[in-house]
Amino acid sequence: MPLFIGLMSGTSLDGIDAALVDIVDSRPARLLATRAVAMPEALRRQLLYLCHARQVDLAELAAAEEAFCRLQAQAVNDLLESQQLTAEHISALGSHGQTIEHAPFGHTPGSSPYTWQLDNPSLLAELTRIRVVADFRRRDLAAGGQAAPLAPAFHDALFRSDDDWQLVLNLGGFANLTLLPPRASDARVIGFDTGPANVLLDAWYQRHQEGRFDRDGQWAASGKVLPALLERLLDEAFFHRPPPKSTGREVFHLNWLDARLEGQERPRDVQATLAELSAASIAGGIELAQETAQAPGVSRLYPCGGGAHNRDLVTRLKRYLPDTEIISPDTLGWPADWLEAGAFAWLAARRLDHLPGNLPEVTGAKGPRVLGGVYAP
Template sequence: MSLRDIGSLWQMAQKPSRLIIGLMSGTSLDGLDMALCRISGHGKETTARVLEFETAPYENAFKDDILRIFSKKTVDLEKLTLLNEQTGNLHAGLINAFLKKHALSPSEVDCIASHGQTIYHAPKRLHGLAAYPDATLQIGDADHIAVKTGIITLSDFRQKHLAVGGEGAPLAVYGDYLLFSDRQEDRILLNIGGIANFTYLPSDGDTAKIVCTDTGPGNTLLDALARRDFSRPYDRDAEIGFRGNVNETLLTRLLEHPFFKEALPKTTGPELFNLDWLGSFLKEPVSGEDLMATLAQLSARSIAEAIISIHKPAAIYVSGGGCHNPLLMRNLQQLLPPYTIKNFDELGINPDAKEALLFAVLANEAIAGKGTAIAGLPAVTMGKISMPG
């Protein structure tokens, strides 16, 4: 990195606010979430607004390519290598189209925060290999994004979390704490993506009491079943699930899996919760509709039981694709009657934009912050910096 580059970063850090594009591409592979965010301050003085948001859908050919290497122990190494560069190029092209649509020049944007595309998440609890550490891997090379957009790009946020003793996930806790803590209300910020996770934020502000954890499958099994058995990318409006009935015998078997019995916090991924995993529990034929209904209840039960285990009634704010599944949301409300369940937009943020915003906050902290100690981990900032020149 040149002295000129260091000077650019210094100047960005001194600004009272920064314009940052946050990017998120989740396990659902529906597209690239892009949130143009105005972020002021840092640490507990951080404030953020989402100025523009959209999800640029992926073409089926790209999805199929990713699925060939996604969450698989054995893959074509050439395909993996090529897709690292290809994903970076694709994301750069989508960002450039986003800039053009909103009449922005690259010089107006301070930086890009790129989560990348997770292709394998391997905490020790999953791989079980004593000689190897917790690990995770995201592709979508940030140098390609920086060069092709002309904008400083921060990426690979999860590796620092691993390096200081975390599992690389969930990272939502940092942005959740900085943006959404409230002195009047205990809050649970529930994100139902492919994998469901939540952050518990106590109203007394004590970071030692914060809990951030995965709970198990959110949409990943529902989406996989919709693709395999119904040739749909997902079960829109729970149309399939509402036609089915929960198979209580199967549900009981699924919930006996050891992951659901582990203490919080914990992380997981589609490496565990996939259709092969589901098939290992099927002892008799179950219709596709009944499977969908059962899996929606599995997601709801595992979320509800994890939330109840922290023994703190709180207001629950829901984001992620799962908040658009009316069957899943109905199940949650039935399982959590003492809790008030609200859509995340009641906090002033589009629930679909939340994850992209949180990575923009992580980039802001890396540029202008000092790090925040949360959940037993030291105060660190996350993200590797790619310069455009």
């Protein structure tokens, strides 16, 4: 039984997710076990600083990279121990790394596109004694793609239905969608980032409340949406850009929000407006995807990522999508929190089999590409 472990740390910087996955070509990947290791506060602050720094000290960068990789190794070793497995049982680790900057259009007009995931796969291989596949995104970027999102290829392999159009919606720091046509259709898979999901909600909450995030969206639900502010936020050029497209903290951050505030808004009303921004931009993205694919209608939506647990955000989405059934991917054997880590286990397996991991119609690359570099233990 070929076993892989996918490692994911998202833009929310809350910790390392490790997913043990059984991958055989003849059937969809199966999630066998999981392990989450929380991000130490000092490392979280250090990584968050790096995400917004214009200049960095190389020693500080190296220290953050080593601490991050040791946390990944802890997640792997804890998972193996919990399942009474050893390194020899695992074919490879698929390590996404920690995104520090993602600028698929360049940092400034006319500059070269780039994406940077902090990682040290050589150290990870040394610490775990397992082969590591890493640096998945830059091969797609080299081929003219956005390097994101990569998960739609995994969603296609896992969730496509015989008869219905379906959506998979990842609600991490940022939201990205995958529109899956029926198997019998000639239509292509569509996927792209729609904008912020939790990144602004978390940052605003941390500025005004105690804790890292607004549990269940309770604080947002206690406020009221400010229509004029929402209109200013939705005026951001990214929302009106056609796919392929992806985004990150380089566009959406607290300074971006502050520049659009008048100053007298109640913090809870801003939080409500940010939740509405996420829901409205996602709904707009879904409408754009359906128009692009000429999809007659989407019967089911599977939300995943941390935002799938935000009751207020999901309630707002339901108001925008009254004719779409929102179903937990748990019903298909994949809990909402583990799809992203599972995707990088699957991408590692694709790399070892010399198979493409990207969908050019999603990322905009010139064609299918084998993604990732391999690091021996």
